[in-house]
Amino acid sequence: MDKNKKTIRVLYSFPNKLGAQRICYTAWQQVIGLAAAGAEVTVFTGGLLRPVPDGVTVHTTLARGKLRIPYKLIGSKRAMALHDSIVSRRIKAMASEIDIVHTWPQGALRTIEAAKSFGIPTVLERCNAHTRFSYEVVRRECERLGVSLPNGHESAFNEDVLRVEEEEFRRADRLLCPSEFVAKTFLDRGFSPGQLARHTYGFDEKVYYPSSEPREPRQGLTMLFVGVCAVRKGVHYALEAWLKSSASETGTLLIAGEFLPAYAEKLKSMLSHPSVHVLGHRNNVPELMRQSDILVLPSLEEGYALVIAEAIGSGCVPLASEACTESCRHMDNGLVHRVGDVDALSQQISMLHEDRALLHRLREASVRTIPEITWTAAGVRLLQVYRETIAAYHGIKDDSAVYTMDNSHRGSMTVSPPPTTATAVSRTDSVAYEDAAMSPCVVKKYVLISPVRDEEAYIAKTIDSVVSQTVRPAEWIIIDDGSRDDTGRIIDEYALRYPWIVALHRTDRGHRLAGAGVMEAFYSGYERLRSEDWEFIGKLDGDVILEPEYFETCLRRFTEDAKLGLCGGVLYCEDDGQLKLDRHPENHVRGALKFYRRSCWNNIGGLIKSPGWDTVDEIHANMLGWHTKSFSDLKAIHNRPNGAAAGAWNDSVKNGRADYVSGYHPAFIVAKCAKRLLQKPYGVRSFAHAYGYLSGYAGKAVRIGNKDLVRYIRNQQIRRMLFLEGSWK
Template identity: 65%
Template structure:
């Protein structure tokens, strides 16, 4: 951190994709916004800037120039990420002494991480998901169990080149940024040291996701909602099985908002045809759907965080989630949590809240009380604190190494003459 009264952390934020687009691009965009609000001095290098960032953020895209931009689809995501990484690493060479920490994202940071290490700049690598090898393995196993074949270009279809590059990034970065305890666990199980894994959180936009101010009609039918890409890893098949096992399916409604992989939709077709299940497709009114639903279901078999969990809580919609989701969802406090793949437990949770509206309201109220702690601005404050701790840790380690080297050098200076002395006789 530079000298001065404010002691702002100067972060180089490298994101190889379209900052402000959907999914991880939205997450990264909100991170930049939250960091700026928290007081960080942010220099952002996205591949492309998809939507504006705060005025106090300096932005210099790597793969776009004015209205001209490189097509990720045309050149391929991997090649685009490698180009981005090369450009950022070259820029970083010119910024020595002007950056306190580098925040990088997977697949587009290997050369940048190496350059930062050589320049003595600490790095953190974002992990928006579980360890990639773990994710590939559990999704492949579940697909085989279901008889669903993923297209070769699907994000969770096994890709050796992606895995090899990402694992090299894991090894060289100083710290891995993990948004949930589940993500941490997938790295610990593969032999990573606990000190390399640092926790932070994602948030939600409280200006879009907020509760309905009107009192809920106790006679209204029970509504369960699923939001997001309808993929095997999200466990929608478990949600459907649990829903149809519960009496809630007799008089309630299960809304599914999101696009399906065709093979997955075909596999689930008989359950999707049940009269209580409504497939909505991709929707742009997710906040309204959450406000009008009683519970959100997310029985993921592997997950990074699950943004919809905090968005649901902020909307007054109670999460029913697997233990692969964010630990901000606490069982019997603001959510009901089941072990991955436990359909009976999930069916029991659906039934419990269908029949016990007092418990439903209690969980809902507790979730709403936590809102100030789970917004994107709150996440930005947490991340800035993580930066400060990482910079201090890196500086301490570097000072310790310097002391050891000086002591060793001093010892060598004192011992060398004695070791080299020989008796000369004539």
């Protein structure tokens, strides 16, 4: 703890029994974590079932010594309302001793209002998705399955609960969201990013820890499900995926949890499979995790999913839906699938069954994740949220605040925990890298911007290839430029999973607009960059697949050549089932994967917002003394070759117009068109290019205004035609 910072005094109001099961356990661990982080914690709780650290003051509102008011006797609703009333009155007596009030749902309305009356900021714990969202998702799935929830079930629609909680959401200064998924369910309901704060939960490393014994090779895979066997947890998806996988032939699926009778009846045929073992409620979950290979959690909606963190801590590889905590990172320390995607989950199970080397690598990565997701680390992060909330409430600039939010369509948030010995380097840091021994020269901060339109067939592959980079970007803004297909949904789903990916959406203009349209979309993303200290910036198309070390290698090349201002790789396109190199001059970098040094970017003034931007940029850089180069050892696959979306004629017309805008010499255009007469389809590209260039004259299109640049371009073109030395190769 920083001794120069004022100790934060927290009134922690929890209307249930602190230290009981589920959320009661979560609250108890939060209190312990806050005390360890240096907060001064005063707890008001309905009852206390586990001890708290020395220094934490506890007041029980529904108990006196061994005498307790039974929740069942007066009803949970009345018990929480009574707790809320008691705490609100106590605030009046101790207002001068409180810096912030932490409340929990169903027992917060009066407490929040009392705090407001004394100018005390409040945060409301949101341990699950927005209540209305949760009700709707579960209702739809129950109807699809033909399962009825009993009255009073926690997932069954309850108008009284919804009314109270939505009013609490509205009144609290900030809602504490433990995952990106939770935050998005509020953003989608109209909450502003400023109303939400990202924190996290954790696991107890003294209880959940990896086995010290080496794992013996097994014939069968052991998959574990832990938790309440409810529709919202997607147990039916887990069963279906397991039975479709190759692992079910020799492996075992263990289900540790109690089933709703109607749900169990619906799944009876799958539950009776010999590879499936229903264990019921178990008290030896840590040991089960240590003995299992993978943990599955295909939830429809979640808050944080503590079981994921506990599995990671136990060395059990998680397979989770995108609704679960981002602690499970796809192909890093676990595998992630879209909600309800049984085929994808089944393939993942089969893959780990058949590729034990991959399973081992994911397990090792899980263990390395442990310091990031303990309750101790969660306490540090929560205390930082308090500081930021207090500073914002009182209009004070707090340089220690590390929780920031983006005002984009999706409301992305990033969490940067303060550097402590308990916090390992995370992939959400400014630049993260897997190998601690990597040369410091490559640890640079870069950002990416990707304008995309109608790329549903390719965009997921592009994103996966960036996620797999050995050096990830600090921030990646993907702009859906009015797609009419599923592109927008796909990038939204990835943005939920990875905090450094931001999805933006533009309205459909009705057609692709090459050049100017691409730049309009690009700059709509550029203007939304949160990172201010980036050193490199890339423009990446949504149909390109990169090798894992692509950006690491680019950064090394920048380090090796101080005058390298712009670089990229070479593109391979599929032709008749084979990958063929898209040939072009070495000093030209294709527009699909441009990567700029910031000082060069500033020198050229960014990119022109018109056709020809991807040629003018490098010519301008050359004129100013910068090197530009495509490296042949940096290979990328271009799923849609240059111009494929427009067709040969339209693409060539576009290029001809771009040449006019860029100020190309007429003689150079004649030579260029003559050369293209022999390209297939014969004559088409040549005449189309000439037409595009001449239409610029006829339409008096606006050309670039930099006369020095135009003179330089034409001089280089003349030198090239005369076979003289120049910057054009």
